[in-house]
Amino acid sequence: MSALEVTFVEEDGTVRTVAADAGQTLMEAGKGNGVVGILADCGGSCACATCHVYVDADWLEAVGAPDDVEAEMLDMVSDVRRDTSRLACQIRLTDRLNGLRVAVAPYA
Template identity: 45%
Template structure:
C-alpha cells in the first residue's frame, strides 16, 4: 500500500491508501476521485487521466516512455516537466507519499 494524495483543481484533497500493483489512475477511479476520467481504461490511449506531479516527485518517478510522452501532447494544458498520465504510474512502496494535482477540466 502507498499513500497517494490527489488534489483537485479547486484544492480539495483526497488522501488514499492505494494497493501496490494498481496504477495511480485505478486508485482514483476505484475511490471516486473526480477529475480523472480514464476514458481508455488505462491503456495509454487518451489523456483524460492527466495530472501534474509535485515538483519533488518529478525525478523520483520512472521517466515517461515515448507513448506516454506522445499522449501528453493531447492533454489539457500539459506542463513539459510535471505532467504525467496517472495510468502510467504504478503504485509501489517507492511512490508512498506521492502528491498529484488534477488539472481543471475544459468541457
C-alpha cells in the first residue's frame, strides 16, 4: 500500500496532517488518527453524516462530486452544507489524492 498524507483542519482551526494508505477512506484515515469531529457513527455506510467535511477548493476536481445517495445524506445537514461538502467515508484515497486537504464541518 502506498503511504499518503492527508490534512484535516478541525473546527477550532487545529491543522492535523495524518498518514493514510491508498484504499482507505478519508473517514478511516481521520478517525484512525483521532481527528476531532470525524465521529463516523454509522461506520462508513453513508447513513449518518458525522464524517462531513468541506473539501479544499484546490482538491474539488480530484475528489469529485457526491453520488445521489451521498447527496441525499448531505441534505440531512443542509444548514451547514456547502458546495464543497462531502462525506469522508465516501472518499476512497488513491495516490491522486496524496496531499488532500479538507476542513471538518460543524454538526447541524
